[in-house]
Amino acid sequence: MTQTRDIVxxxxxxxxxxxxxxxxxxxxAGEEERGSPLATMNGNEQRFKGCEVTLYPxxxxxxxxxxxxxxxxxxxxxxxxxxxxPSEWYRVxxxxxxxxxKREKEAVIYWEIPDDFFESDEVGKYSxxxxxxxxxxxxxxxxxxxxxxxxxxxxxxxLYIRPRSLYPKFLPEIYREVDFIGRFLKIFEQxxxxxxxxxxxxxxxxxxLMTPEAILPFxxxxxxxxxxxxxxxxRQRYLIHQAMEIYRWRGTRRGLRFYLHLFTDLPxxxxxxxxxxxxxxxxxxxxxxxxxxxxxxxxxFVGGGQPYHxxxxxxxxxxxxxDEKLVREIIEQEKPAFCTYQLDIV
Numbered sequence: 350m351t352q353t354r355d356i357v358x359x360x361x362x363x364x365x366x367x368x369x370x371x372x373x374x375x376x377x378a379g380e381e382e383r384g385s386p387l388a389t390m391n392g393n394e395q396r397f398k399g400c401e402v403t404l405y406p407x408x409x410x411x412x413x414x415x416x417x418x419x420x421x422x423x424x425x426x427x428x429x430x431x432x433x434x435p436s437e438w439y440r441v442x443x444x445x446x447x448x449x450x451k452r453e454k455e456a457v458i459y460w461e462i463p464d465d466f467f468e469s470d471e472v473g474k475y476s477x478x479x480x481x482x483x484x485x486x487x488x489x490x491x492x493x494x495x496x497x498x499x500x501x502x503x504x505x506x507x508l509y510i511r512p513r514s515l516y517p518k519f520l521p522e523i524y525r526e527v528d529f530i531g532r533f534l535k536i537f538e539q540x541x542x543x544x545x546x547x548x549x550x551x552x553x554x555x556x557x558l559m560t561p562e563a564i565l566p567f568x569x570x571x572x573x574x575x576x577x578x579x580x581x582x583x584r585q586r587y588l589i590h591q592a593m594e595i596y597r598w599r600g601t602r603r604g605l606r607f608y609l610h611l612f613t614d615l616p617x618x619x620x621x622x623x624x625x626x627x628x629x630x631x632x633x634x635x636x637x638x639x640x641x642x643x644x645x646x647x648x649x650f651v652g653g654g655q656p657y658h659x660x661x662x663x664x665x666x667x668x669x670x671x672d673e674k675l676v677r678e679i680i681e682q683e684k685p686a687f688c689t690y691q692l693d694i695v
Contacts, residue, residue: 358420359448361489361502363400366411399484399505404438405513407464412506414456414487418448423494428456432485434508438462448491460508467512481532483508514538557589565589579675580612587611595683602630605661605683612679613671615663629662659684660691 404410418424426448428441443456463469467479485508490501516534517525524530553559557568562582569576569585572592576585588595588611595611598604606628610617618626633655661680665671671694680690 357502358418358422358493358500359424359426359489359491359502360415360417360419361487361504362415362417363487363504363506364413364415365400365402365506366413367403399507401507401509402460403509403511404460404462405511406462406466408461408513410460412458412460414443414458414489416448416454416456416489418450418452420493421450422496423450424448424491425494426489426491429488429490430458430485431488432483432508433480434483434485447494462510466510481510483510512539515542557586577675579672584612599683600685602632602659605680606630608679608683609661609663609676612675613663613665613669615665627664629664630659631662632659655689657685657688658690659688660693662693662695664695 400412402410402412414428416426424447426446428443430439430441439458439460441456441458443454445454448454485506487504487506488501489503490499492499511528511532512535514531514535516538517531520530547554554561554564555568557565560568565582565586566576569589572589573596574589574592580588591607591611595604595608598607606617609615609628613628615627617628623629623631661676663671663676673692673694676694677692680692684690
């Protein structure tokens with residue numbers, strides 16, 4: 350049984366760690382929709398009397414519960430919460446349930462609402478319309494350890510669900526104090542802000558290494574590059590990114606080696622001799638038959654070698670697999686039309 354007393358042994362205080370920038374105008378509970386939890390929970394008390402907490406979808410917030418034992422006896426206490434909001438929005442954290450005489454203890458209520466609060470259909474199961482303002486009560490029931498007498502304390506708090514908004518910051522202060530203006534401007538912000546953000550990051554959309562996959566075909570067409578479905582997405586990104594460099598050296602040994610390097614990930618080995626490179630391209634050069642410098646049967650032979658011919662040797666480790674068909678397609682595409690070649694994958 351709850352005892353009446355002149356001296357309250359326990360002092361209860363609520364403190365919001367996220368102070369509301371805009372507090373809606375006070376309304377009487379009787380003015381609320383008939384039958385709503387707000388209208389029946391506090392009788393004729395004003396709805397917005399108490400601690401103020403503003404919650405933003407997807408962001409965590411805290412409310413501090415401060416308990417002070419002003420008496421000379423140890424108190425055993427328990428904390429409970431009631432309100433017109435779902436219990437999934439909060440959790441209470443407190444160390445121990447005992448408060449020594451002349452001591453203080455703090456408990457924390459952690460709040461977090463879904464980041465899709467304004468888009469989700471789940472809010473409809475709590476009310477016929479979307480509520481942005483809620484009210485609750487903190488109940489602290491406690492008893493004296495030696496006498497067993499039971500007491501209780503309570504305190505009202507209010508929750509305001511608001512979207513994060515940038516536009517009110519550009520208004521004069523007198524307009525920023527009006528809650529409705531902030532929520533009204535949020536409608537326009539949600540419409541235009543994605544476009545503004547896209548323009549701020551336009552450079553990323555034009556970079557083949559960072560652009561979304563849906564824009565990659567456009568960038569490939571922009572540089573005249575034909576996408577190959579046989580290649581991985583990351584490989585095609587690198588090839589499109591280096592397309593102009595490939596075009597610049599097309600038809601040369603340097604260009605072919607660079608293309609094969611991008612496709613196979615084999616190193617260029619620019620400091621090594623040609624026969625030691627992972628991507629070796631050797632051309633066959635002979636002096637031909639020149640009278641006075643050549644002796645038949647010694648330094649010359651009838652028939653000669655194949656003109657405009659080169660050899661491509663790819664040296665890989667045992668774990669790397671190379672698609673020979675695609676390699677041949679690359680060579681056919683990059684070499685001069687009159688040249689012939691030989692491909693060896695070692």
